Amino acid sequence: MASTLSSARRRQERDPFLVLEPPKNMVKSSLSAKQFDVFINHRGPDVKTTLAMQLYNSLKEDGIQAYLGSEETELGDSLSPTIKNAIISAEVQIAILSPRYAESPWCLAELALMFQTKRRIIPLFYHIQLSDLSRIENRVAEAFSNHEEKGRYPDRDIQQWKECLQNVAGIKGYELNGQNDDPNKVCKDIVSAVKKELQRREIPFQVAKYEVGLEDLGEDFDSHWQINGQMIDTIIGIYGIEGSGKTTLVKYLFKRNLSEFSGSTSLFDVRKKHAKGELTSLQSKLLNELFGTKIDHKFCSIEEGTAHIKHDLQRSQESRFLIVIDDVDDKMQLDALLPIDALNPSSLVIVTTRDESLLRQAGIRVRYKMKEMNAEHSRQLFCWHAFHRPSCKRGFENLVDSFVEACQGLPLALQVEGGRVYGSDKGYWRLELYSFKARLQT
Known part of the structure; x- marks a missing residue:
């Protein structure tokens, strides 16, 4: 009997989401039908009753359904399936990275599943150095050594946890590292970013008044930029004469693929807006929508805006973005809105133009020519x-x-x-x- 109990205990200790894929069949529990807007990933002993609770309450005051842990877990719920359900249902994930975060296999397993959902992840770095996370150094490295020495978890899981921790260190987030930092302001800023992301996902996106033939067209497009479901390249060009349906197609593709990316922006009518001197406004829009950055002023120059975009993209190298740049007629527009060398290779950028030679000039290798409707x-x-x-x-x-x-x-x-x-x-x-x-x- 004692042996059975010991074996059961060991299995429970090893539970932290050894199977990281989202469950195909949701486990039936009192929470199985509940949906959350936000999941707060954190190490309880570090921040549960302080920063995490403050953030949870700030979200709650704004009517945002957040999952923190025991507050949403009812008696009789199995902890592991409950947390999985909360992560999968949440539209936004928040990871509070504290000094002893990596000591918790639960935190690491949650983070791995968060990345698999491909939802927006907002990191909050709390008294921890980014270099410790990105390079797995100091206390973080010690924590992983302990996981490896104890042998409770497969090596492949530990390696995946390391990669996810390094990835989250590359996402632009919020920091609380000094005495002068204001937790109230940071929580307020995070709530604003969450609200903006939720609103973006809820706004009904009308592709066209009457959507005719778009499913077939989308499948034909997929056959040109994917091989066995894998992207051929990060940037795809769509070209065709005026009125051929380029903008309608790209709206359809944007709406269809939106949930697969952590952030997105759609910049339409670039040619006309550039002619009106509004290219810097498009740069601000891109930054606002991808990163939740509040930029109310125009950049002094296109070069200044490009530098900001490049910096933020490089700072968020692990974030997968969906970017639409519609109706361009000058390479300058692409240079201003798309620093190619700063993009995560798993991001997707779709450019539309009337001029195929412009795509060639910009080095866009995958080009799709619009076809006539049958x-x-x-x-x-x-x-x-x-x-x-x-x-x-x-x-x-x-x-x-x-x-x-x-x-x-x-x-x-x-x-x-x-x-x-x-x-x-x-x-x-x-x-x-x-x-x-x-x-x-x-």
Whole structure:
């Protein structure tokens, strides 16, 4: 009997998420249906009743559902499945890195699972040197030596914990390391960053009024920039003539892939905004959305903005970003918004332009040419705008076919012409068709 109890105890000691993958079937418990906005990863003896609790209360006061630990764990819950569920459900992860953090296999296992969810991770470095984490030195190195000597956990898990700790040290976060640092201000800043991230994920993102053929187009695009599900390159270029649907496609891709990245930004109409002298505003927008940085002023120069972007990207080398830069017509715009050498290789940048040569000039190797919509999708899109339904109204079949043929598979033309004849009789349709064909010839 004693042997059985001892064996069970050893298994419990080794529990810290030896299986790090998110569970396929959520464990049924009183928390299994509860969703959290934020998970706070921390070592209890270091910060539980002080900094972690202060941050938890600050989030709670703003109506943000945060998971701290025992406050959300009810009697009868199994600790390991409960924590896994909380991490997987949280949209934002906060890691409080304290001096003795690495001594806790639970903290390290949580951190590894946090990285696997690919959600936004916000580090808070509390009286610990970044070099100790990034290089696994001093007390951090001692903690890992103890894990290895005790032999409670597989070497592959310990190695993964080391890598995750080094990765989190490379993410831009918040620091509380001196007597003059203000915990209240730091907690307030973190709450603001969390709120912004939650709002960004909740805002409904309309790709197009009528999403026709985008799933097929997205699959075709994937076949060009992925091999066996793996990215060929970090930066992908999409090119095509005006009205070919580049912006609609990139909106669809942005929305579809958003949850896979820790941060994202979408910069549309770059060509027009550059012509208006608003390139520095786009630089500020990129920094605000990727890093939660509050920049209310314009940079004094494009060069200053580029330097800030490069610095913050290098500071967050382990963060995976999704960046859309839409409708560029000058390499200067890409240089200002995209310091390529500072990007994490696992990030994804999608650039759209009318000019393929610009992509070549910028060194973008993976280039996708927009295709014409096929006849079926063209007819559906036109009918949605002409009749507010996907099929043709009886008696208009020949006119619809004529418009579809004239639009030559260009989504913008199908939308505009369909909208122009909406609610009109056949006589107006014929006049508009004649006028449209005449415009095409000029």
